[in-house]
């Protein structure tokens with residue numbers, strides 16, 4: 001028997017996919033507040049070390065209303081662009097709650113961040129020089145590449161030998177001399193080894209390497225261990241969750257021991273993105289055609305890669321649910337189909353050779369675990385309108401939290 005996530009979690013509260021689509025249109029991002037809050041609490045409780053902070057990496061999903069919930073749960077945030085800072089300030093985050101993890105930023109951008117009193121993480125020796133010139137005597141963090149990478153796809157492995165990210169540890173003495181030259185205070189070091197690990201080991205290895213880098217600097221205020229905490233995208237096949245509790249216990253021991261050695265109560269941070277928002281989001285869409293082409297059955301939907309690019313970009317799996325006349329279709333007549341969107345490209349595929357109950361025109365499809373890197377990577381490709389976003393509140397009612405694009409949105413930047 002398969003697991004049906006939305007049924008197990010009462011995802012749609014007092015409404016239903018049919019009602020949501022008829023009230024708000026299709027395709028539609030739907031988020032569940034209770035699940036979002038639960039994920040925030042799980043990561044906040046990861047380790048027993050007292051001075052521990054969670055920075056939500058908002059590139060995963062930066063909807064204003066979701067950010068307000070994350071703030072209400074007491075999380076801090078990572079930003080990676082001035083636009084993200086702008087949205088974070090609007091959501092109510094204070095400069096001291098924001099950590100800027102820049103990568104190849106212009107002088108203008110660096111000034112934008114520094115003048116707001118936001119701590120910046122520097123990603124290269126040359127950028128540290130630039131920072132020193134702009135903000136001599138300032139406080140700064142450096143992102144190191146500890147030599148260990150992890151992730152579900154080469155595009156999201158962000159440490160190790162084959163990546164643009166982080167300062168190689170060979171450059172530590174050069175970093176130190178630039179810090180001295182511009183009287184900079186190195187307040188923290190950070191890393192991010194990659195996205196979506198389901199086993200704790202590579203992360204723990206990365207933590208250990210980062211701590212050995214940290215030992216080479218005196219008087220750090222924080223050490224940021226990075227994000228990448230995975231979620232099970234194959235729940236219907238019984239995929240297990242990342243063992244957070246076990247990982248947390250191992251980390252707690254490592255961190256407590258290390259601090260005793262270092263002799264100063266530094267703050268430890270993590271920066272999860274996906275773990276916070278992936279599972280609280282479902283993307284709903286409609287089936288408009290079923291056709292056979294050379295032995296393949298295509299289920300044609302409005303779920304184009306302009307709305308959710310992950311399957312096309314990373315070849316990754318998202319569980320699907322089928323809804324008809326207000327109910328979830330479970331098991332039943334199984335067929336193998338390829339689910340595609342409405343974009344003019346052959347790569348516009350949601351799921352290839354997927355076993356599904358028999359699907360009809362007019363059915364609604366739900367793409368599970370679409371809350372992270374879903375809307376935030378959506379686009380107007382083909383001049384499609386980006387979907388609306390709806391939040392199922394803890395009381396079970398649905399509220400619109402971002403309207404669908406309009407034709408005016410497609411025209412507004414033309415002179």
Ligand SMILES: *Cc1c(COP(=O)(O)O)cnc(C)c1O
Pocket residue numbers: 057059060078101191192194195196226227228229271272273274275
């Ligand atoms: C994207 C990113 C994260 C979050 O990654 P997840 O896999 O979503 O947890 C954290 N830190 C940095 C520097 C990132 O670029």
